[in-house]
Amino acid sequence: MLCEQVQNRLDMVKESQKTAQAQLSELQASIEVEKVARPDSTERSISLAKLSRARQELTNLEKETAKYGACDPAKVEEKKRAVVLAKEASIRWTDNYAVLMSHFTRQHGVDPEELKKFLGVSEDYEDIL
Known part of the structure; x- marks a missing residue:
């Protein structure tokens, strides 16, 4: 077996x-x-050598481009978009905070400092509006 x-x-x-x-x-x-x-010929050998140099140059240029990746226009544009979105989000948050603060101080007579303490808003808070 x-x-x-x-x-x-x-x-x-x-x-x-x-x-x-x-x-x-x-x-x-x-x-x-x-x-x-x-068939091997001088023309073919010259062309192959030229191709090899071109490939080497391409490799070197790609390495150099990678060094400057942070300056890539697409990445810079993406970062700009992220900054704009972050700013809009912070404005919405502070706007909501301001509306909440004015509502509670007007409607319920709550002290703004107590409300800040309850919401956990620190002393160094700045309104960016």
Whole structure:
């Protein structure tokens, strides 16, 4: 039983080896065909060297661009939008605070200092309106 299982696994491995060998020979044949289709010439060598330099330059430029990523116009615009949204949110909050403060002081006669203490508003609070 165990010997039979080992034999089956061995047969499977041999079959996959044959498949891999066939793929390898096909790839080698296609490489040879491509080599024949692209003969080495001085023009080709010059073009390949030019391509290599261009790729290297692109890599260097991408590294340099990454250094200045904080100055990217898209990121700067995104930060500006975030600042505007934060300011609008703070204005809404302070507006709500001002409305609440005036309502309670007028309607219920509550002392503004007590209300600030109850709401947890610190002494250094500044109204940005």
